[in-house]
Each structure stands twice: as C-alpha cells, then as structure tokens.
Amino acid sequence: MNLATDTRTRIIAAAKPRFHSRSYANVGIQEICESAGVQKGSFYHFFPSKRDLVLAVIDEFADDWANGFVAEAFDPALPPMERIDYLVDAAYFWQKSIKQVHGRMLGCIFGNLTLEVSTQDDILRAKLLAIFSRAKSRFKDTLEEAVAAGTIAPLDADRTAEAMLAYLEGVILLAKSQNDPEVIYRLGPAIKTLRIEASGG
Amino acid sequence: MNLATDTRTRIIAAAKPRFHSRSYANVGIQEICESAGVQKGSFYHFFPSKRDLVLAVIDEFADDWANGFVAEAFDPALPPMERIDYLVDAAYFWQKSIKQVHGRMLGCIFGNLTLEVSTQDDILRAKLLAIFSRAKSRFKDTLEEAVAAGTIAPLDADRTAEAMLAYLEGVILLAKSQNDPEVIYRLGPAIKTLRIEASGG
DNA sequence: CTTGCATTTTACCGAACGGTCAACTAGTAT
DNA sequence: ATACTAGTTGACCGTTCGGTAAAATGCAAG
Structure with a gap:
C-alpha cells in the first residue's frame, strides 16, 4: 500500500x-x-482517465496554495486590506521564481485550464469553478471585515470580491502574454481600487 | 486566383x-x-504549418473586432469614458449572443490562445501580445482624452489602460468558468473604478 | 499451502496527429 | 503548340494519442 x-x-x-x-x-x-x-x-x-488525473492535479495545486501563500496572506492578524496586498505580492514572487527556474512565466494553472477546457468538459469546468468560488469567498470575507473595521467605505463585498479575483487572473494573463512577472508588480496593487457599490440598501 | x-x-x-x-x-x-x-x-x-493558420485566424478575429465593436466603441463622438462602457457592453452582448447560438460562452480568443500557447510558441505569443498592445493603446488614448477633458482626475494613463485590459480579460475568464455572460454584465462596469496614480509628477 | 486481492508489466488497439509527396488539372503567357 | 505555374488530389509517412486486456507478480490473511 x-x-x-x-x-x-x-x-x-x-x-x-x-x-x-x-x-x-x-x-x-x-x-x-x-x-x-x-x-x-x-x-x-x-x-x-486523463481527466481524473488532471482533477487530482487541480486538487494538489489548490492544496498547495491553500496551505501556502493563501494561508499566509489571509492571516487574521494582518489588517484586512493588507492581506490582499500580500496575496498579490505572493503571486508576483511565485511567478517570478518560476520564471527564474523555468525560463518562462507559467501563470495561474486554474486560469490556464479554465480557458482551455471549460467549453469541452463540464466536470473540469465545475471543479475549476469551485476553486474560484473559494478564492472569491476569501476576498469577500476580507472585504467585509475591512468594511466592519471602517478601513474602507461600504460596498458590495460579494461583487467586489469577484471583481478582484477577475482582475488578479487578468493581470496574470497579461503578464504571461509578455512573459514578464513585473506586470504583476506594476498592475497588481491597483486591485484595491476596484469597487462595486452596494445596490439598494 | x-x-x-x-x-x-x-x-x-x-x-x-x-x-x-x-x-x-x-x-x-x-x-x-x-x-x-x-x-x-x-x-x-x-x-x-498549423501555426501559420492560427496566425491568420488571429488576424481575422482582430480585424473583425477592429472594424466592428471597437470602431463603434471608440467613436470620437462619444464622451471618452462612455467608450469604455460601450466596449464592455459590446463584450457582454457578443458573448451572450454566442452563448445563445452555441450553447456556451466561448470567451476571448486572444485570452484563450494566450494562456494555451504562450509558453510553447514565442511567435504566437508575440502575435497575441501585439493584439493586446493595440487594445491597450485604445484604452490609453481614451483615458488621456478623459483627463484632458477633466472628466476624470489625472492618473497614469498607460498603466491604468493596461489594468483595464487585464480586468476585462479577467472578467471574461471568470464568466467562462461559469459559462455565464451575465458575469460580464455584473462586473464589467467596475472597470472604470480602476486607477493607477501617476508616479512622480 | 492456498486463496484472493492489489499492483505491475507488456503487448496491443484503432484513431488521430501534423506534415509530405508525386501526380494531375487547368489556365495563362509566349 | 508549348512551357510554366498555381492549385488540387489522394495516398502515404512515422508518431503519438487515450485507453484496454491478460497475464504475471507480490503480499497478506485464512
């Protein structure tokens, strides 16, 4: 065994x-x-099947993140908005180190797979979607905490969290197109400027 | 012939x-x-080769966009920031109509290809990068015009343009993961909240 | 000693992959 | 009439694809 x-x-x-x-x-x-x-x-x-392998691979990557940078970034001891900075920084340093070793920026495996397979395999799409959902929840909790603490003005935490996740994925995509992690460094911090106002109360 | x-x-x-x-x-x-x-x-x-075909396909898609929605959106007659709204709307309606016909959200072909091939083929990556560069320039010109008109406060137009492009790609990615164009409708408008301040005067 | 199960090995399947080649057709220019 | 060229055809290349099946191995419980 x-x-x-x-x-x-x-x-x-x-x-x-x-x-x-x-x-x-x-x-x-x-x-x-x-x-x-x-x-x-x-x-x-x-x-x-091959699909079952990639499902397991996705789980491992998700665990790596959850137990690594994500756990560090979303440390309750940090002020909420600094956690978001931390996460962006982590993405930057990770991609940078990958490039140093591998010679190329590989980007986010979840984003990569999403765009490649989600029109062809709903099971894979669902798995990736679940990963993104969890990520969004982290952002959302953080935003709600920041609002409660008065760090930021009230907003639609759910939608803003989704927007921030989208932005992070988009920044990594653009960085990959330039094979240059510095794009993350340059654009990443602007994630905190994203805002979706609470609608109707 | x-x-x-x-x-x-x-x-x-x-x-x-x-x-x-x-x-x-x-x-x-x-x-x-x-x-x-x-x-x-x-x-x-x-x-x-197959690569040369996809190069031609990329060019056609780029032309379609340039002569279609992009030309409409970046109409100098529109107030600058409304052009950005228009472009996001166009992306939304386009993806929605694709889904109605095809049953699935297909996303942005440039983003799709970027994440799939840019680690494997530098010629394709360069082609995609050129497409993104042009798109960024459109955003940048628009932002500069908006600043000049006093519509928005001064900012780093180049970086903010890049951030907006990243956000748009990220939103489409997330929408594809949910197979739901409404994500674009929901998150898209927040593109205008993105800001990167001008550094050092 | 034997039964049974998990694991491994090896050979194999049909289909598809990107790409090549030589022969052939048709139109055009001399 | 002839020569040249752009385009077309269909057979073919070796390789790889994801996946299968049967036999062999090792190990542990009865």
Missing part, C-alpha cells in the same frame, strides 16, 4: 509541472508515465 | 469558430479541411 500510494504520488508529481507549463491537451499520458517511471497499465490502475 | 483565394478563405472560415470554441491543440487540420471541403494537400499549399 505504501508503494502503491507512492506510484500514484509520483504520477501526480510528474503531471503537475507539465500541465502547468504546457497545457492539458499537449501533455500525454505516456510522457507522464515515462517521467514518473510507471507503466501505462499502472497509470490506468490509479486513474480511470 | 479567385478560386484559390476562396479556398484559403474557406479554410480560415472553418478554423475560426473551432479555435474559438475549443482550443488550438484540440482542433486538427483534418477536421478543418473536411469542414472547408478542402484536401489536406491543398491546405498545405496555402499554409506552411
């Missing part, structure tokens, strides 16, 4: 950087198996 | 909706040829 778990783990570990740096369609199962030192038959013992 | 031009045109016409609704890697040349009623050998008479 230890070995088995290890095989599954190795498959996911081999798949993660590949899906991140290329695309879903462009990474083959054979390549993943070779890199993980696993036979293809073994692969299909653990994953019914 | 008329017939030849027609073949090339038919190939591009067949390719456009496919690249838009699926992805670069997921659309094969064979499928495009079948849909266009063209033999594969004929395809390679007009396009040296």
